[in-house]
Amino acid sequence: MIARASSLLATLLVLSSSSGALADDGTTEPARRAYVEGLRLRDAGDVDGSVRKLREAHELYPTAVTALEYGRALRLARRLIEARELLRSVHDMPRRPNESDKSEASRAEAERLATDLAGRIPSLEVVVTFPVDCDGCAASQVTIDGRPATGPVAVDPGRHTVQAVAGGIVRDSEVELAEGQKRRVVLRFPAVVRGAAQSDGGVSGWTYAGFGVAGAGLVVGTVTGIVTLVAAGRMDRCDDVNKVCPEDVHVERAQTFGWISTVSFALMGAGLVVGGVGLWSAKRTRSAGVHPVIGLGHAGLEGAF
Numbered sequence: 001m002i003a004r005a006s007s008l009l010a011t012l013l014v015l016s017s018s019s020g021a022l023a024d025d026g027t028t029e030p031a032r033r034a035y036v037e038g039l040r041l042r043d044a045g046d047v048d049g050s051v052r053k054l055r056e057a058h059e060l061y062p063t064a065v066t067a068l069e070y071g072r073a074l075r076l077a078r079r080l081i082e083a084r085e086l087l088r089s090v091h092d093m094p095r096r097p098n099e100s101d102k103s104e105a106s107r108a109e110a111e112r113l114a115t116d117l118a119g120r121i122p123s124l125e126v127v128v129t130f131p132v133d134c135d136g137c138a139a140s141q142v143t144i145d146g147r148p149a150t151g152p153v154a155v156d157p158g159r160h161t162v163q164a165v166a167g168g169i170v171r172d173s174e175v176e177l178a179e180g181q182k183r184r185v186v187l188r189f190p191a192v193v194r195g196a197a198q199s200d201g202g203v204s205g206w207t208y209a210g211f212g213v214a215g216a217g218l219v220v221g222t223v224t225g226i227v228t229l230v231a232a233g234r235m236d237r238c239d240d241v242n243k244v245c246p247e248d249v250h251v252e253r254a255q256t257f258g259w260i261s262t263v264s265f266a267l268m269g270a271g272l273v274v275g276g277v278g279l280w281s282a283k284r285t286r287s288a289g290v291h292p293v294i295g296l297g298h299a300g301l302e303g304a305f
Helices: 002-017 028-043 047-060 064-076 080-092 101-118 205-237 251-287
Strands: 123-129 141-144 158-166 169-177 182-188 289-295 298-304
Touching: 028 047, 028 064, 047 064, 064 080, 064 101, 080 101, 123 141, 123 158, 123 169, 158 182, 169 182, 205 251
Parallel strands: 123 182
Antiparallel strands: 141 158, 158 169, 289 298
8 A cells, every 4th residue: 555655656746747748738637636546446446447537647648657557457457459559659659858767667667568468468260161062152251349350360358259141141159268368260151152143142143144034035025025916916907919018017027026025035934944043053052961050159050951
């Protein structure tokens, strides 16, 4: 307790000795009060309250001393990444003309703590796997705590949520990391995605193209077929012997529309075949096999036959 009181008194003297730089804007005294309250809350075990007050003090009056104590509070709150970045920034803080030995000592201690924290920050990597026969399979999204993740990612100690999405299927898991721990989480998928063209459950672009062509063929074939039938009805007025028709009867146009209608219905049939084969292939891809499943609060096997 005596040591803490002595340290606090020394720090207050440091803040007081630098008050000339901020004497006109009224921030020195509020910073001093926030600093004292932050240290008191930390001694009382209120880590979150200490972080808030020491952040306030540092924002009002940024010095090596306030940065060091704010960084220590962040470390107690297990916010190691933020603490390390803050402590590293002390090295680049401009020195005040009247800076004391206490400030110089705080700079050295901040650098030492930043180096120590570098080895205590955990890392987490998400690995997505597919069956060995799933050429071109890929996850469309991989996140750690909702943020995109590629390769090992530095995280704070504690619980984290990892997630991957592939072909509309979601795999997720929760993992607890201790200080300094490095861990890989494997999320396994069935063979549902074969390249970027199959981003929605394994249905290929050819399937959509086939059904699209079939739909267009149906529309065009129907319209031109109706036109052909109407024209054919008018051809009853033609003189077959002399091969002469009224001016409003266009035989060649009727024949052209009839040809277009026939081709359109043929394309419709081809499109239905392509689309049907695509759906059948996607269903086969998903149907057979047993795959591990990892999820929030559960693990097991998934399969269909």
